[in-house]
Amino acid sequence: MKKFVSAVMLLSLLISLFPSIVGAAEAPKLYLNGKLLQNAAEPKIVGASTLVPIRTVTEGLGFDVAWEKPNVTISNGETNMVLTVGDKSAVVNDQEVSLDAPALITVGSTMVPIRFVSEQFGLSVYWDKLTRSVHLYKESPVTDPPVTTPNPGEGSETPDTGNGSEQPVNPPATTSSLLNSIEYNGLGSIYLSYEGDFKDVKTEVLHSPERVVIDLPYMNFNAASFTPGFTQANSSSKVGEIVVDSHPTLQKIRYSYYSDKPDTVRVVLDLVAPTNVQTVKEGQSIRIDVLEQTGPPPEVVVPPVGPKIYKVVLDAGHGAHDPGALAVNGRKEKDYNLAITLKVKALLDKESKIKPYLTRSDDTFVELDDRADYANKLGADLFISFHANKTGSATVSGSETYYSRGDSITFANIIHRYLVAGTGFKDRKVRQADFRVIKKTTMPAILLEAGYLSNSGDTSVLFNDAKQDKIAAEIVAGIKEYLKLS
Numbered sequence: 001m002k003k004f005v006s007a008v009m010l011l012s013l014l015i016s017l018f019p020s021i022v023g024a025a026e027a028p029k030l031y032l033n034g035k036l037l038q039n040a041a042e043p044k045i046v047g048a049s050t051l052v053p054i055r056t057v058t059e060g061l062g063f064d065v066a067w068e069k070p071n072v073t074i075s076n077g078e079t080n081m082v083l084t085v086g087d088k089s090a091v092v093n094d095q096e097v098s099l100d101a102p103a104l105i106t107v108g109s110t111m112v113p114i115r116f117v118s119e120q121f122g123l124s125v126y127w128d129k130l131t132r133s134v135h136l137y138k139e140s141p142v143t144d145p146p147v148t149t150p151n152p153g154e155g156s157e158t159p160d161t162g163n164g165s166e167q168p169v170n171p172p173a174t175t176s177s178l179l180n181s182i183e184y185n186g187l188g189s190i191y192l193s194y195e196g197d198f199k200d201v202k203t204e205v206l207h208s209p210e211r212v213v214i215d216l217p218y219m220n221f222n223a224a225s226f227t228p229g230f231t232q233a234n235s236s237s238k239v240g241e242i243v244v245d246s247h248p249t250l251q252k253i254r255y256s257y258y259s260d261k262p263d264t265v266r267v268v269l270d271l272v273a274p275t276n277v278q279t280v281k282e283g284q285s286i287r288i289d290v291l292e293q294t295g296p297p298p299e300v301v302v303p304p305v306g307p308k309i310y311k312v313v314l315d316a317g318h319g320a321h322d323p324g325a326l327a328v329n330g331r332k333e334k335d336y337n338l339a340i341t342l343k344v345k346a347l348l349d350k351e352s353k354i355k356p357y358l359t360r361s362d363d364t365f366v367e368l369d370d371r372a373d374y375a376n377k378l379g380a381d382l383f384i385s386f387h388a389n390k391t392g393s394a395t396v397s398g399s400e401t402y403y404s405r406g407d408s409i410t411f412a413n414i415i416h417r418y419l420v421a422g423t424g425f426k427d428r429k430v431r432q433a434d435f436r437v438i439k440k441t442t443m444p445a446i447l448l449e450a451g452y453l454s455n456s457g458d459t460s461v462l463f464n465d466a467k468q469d470k471i472a473a474e475i476v477a478g479i480k481e482y483l484k485l486s
Helices: 002-012 054-058 112-122 332-349 366-379 408-422 456-462 465-482
Strands: 027-034 035-037 044-046 049-053 064-070 071-075 080-084 091-092 093-096 102-107 109-112 123-128 134-137 177-184 188-194 201-206 211-217 219-221 240-243 250-260 263-271 274-283 285-293 310-317 354-358 382-389 401-402 427-432 443-454
Touching: 002 112, 027 177, 080 465, 093 177, 109 354, 123 219, 177 240, 177 250, 188 263, 219 263, 263 285, 310 332, 310 366, 332 382, 332 465, 354 366, 382 465, 408 427, 408 443, 408 456, 408 465, 443 456
Parallel strands: 027 134, 177 219, 310 354, 310 382, 382 443, 401 427
Antiparallel strands: 027 035, 044 049, 049 109, 064 071, 071 080, 080 091, 091 093, 102 109, 123 134, 177 188, 188 285, 201 211, 211 263, 240 250, 250 263, 274 285, 401 443
């Protein structure tokens, strides 16, 4: 099974190459059970078929591959496939199967028709036109793919009984499982605990407004112990909701008793933008993961309520068990980073149009990805990570500023000019590097290496309180210039 899942994940990379889906337009996003995947294969269009390199199918999967011209044999322990170059048929588990297009040889690659390969591995594809997303899944009793919006009366979120009330409460004999609880963990996962025999999840992606509808057939609420309970006072209605304020796109989790033919519990995730959702069965629990946003939110015109307040995230590098570089005088980089960060914050606190935020305000450790995620979820306008450098040479001195993406170059150039003015060190220029905190952030982001702790002169300046005040003041001036507030 592990080999098969791996095969599915790499094969799913290729589905975005279907000409019936993509055409000549930009390749869509591709998802496997809710997880965004990257397209790594180069296609070749032959007639109405898309061919991909056989290496893409085999690498990393642990398959046995044998090449004996003109045949390619691929086996994963469950399926044995023989492809013959130029032949519009193949042999799969000793059975001859017709191909849409024959395998062929190009420069350095053997190419095979992706539709054929996909079908042999039991993959299915669903196309979400609104978000230009391809949803790939393996048919199972646990995870179902997104489907198109149903006809009126067939897929509405609240069943219409003609009088506005929910379906009858008393469970008929069609119930085979009872839902004990619905819990949101605050991090994007929803847990549905149940008892009894449950086999199926049905999922629909609906738009205008954006939401995901998850049906649990042959399930009813456990009347004796269901939590968090129901919101309506009328005991004949089984309707409730959980308001979410800690997720970038998930706003509310609604649930209700949807149908008695068979008993069905419906869970609705209200979203502010198209978002990937994955369902997984774990013992006597169903986990629903609300993953990354897949498209822009609906355009909403909101009248201005006042002057813009810019959010600036200040990131003091390292911390706690991670001291960073050790200075020639025994001091630690993490201490300089925090000191200068707090001084910059204190100055920004006096600015009416800037609101500073800290990834850490004391000697604690924060993972690199968590620092970037914090800024992204905050919707920050700017991100600055504070550091000091070190090298094996005691003579190297100077200030450097790093950026990762093109949208950060202007910000880097402006702040670097002020950083050099503040430190008085040699100008070691603006440089590009893929440090995680400035690569994974979505706003203009830079990393400052103020000086070299391996150099005694730089060290004496960086750990001097008055010099830190000057550096902080210059950085704030640079921020204001970039934001056109000076």
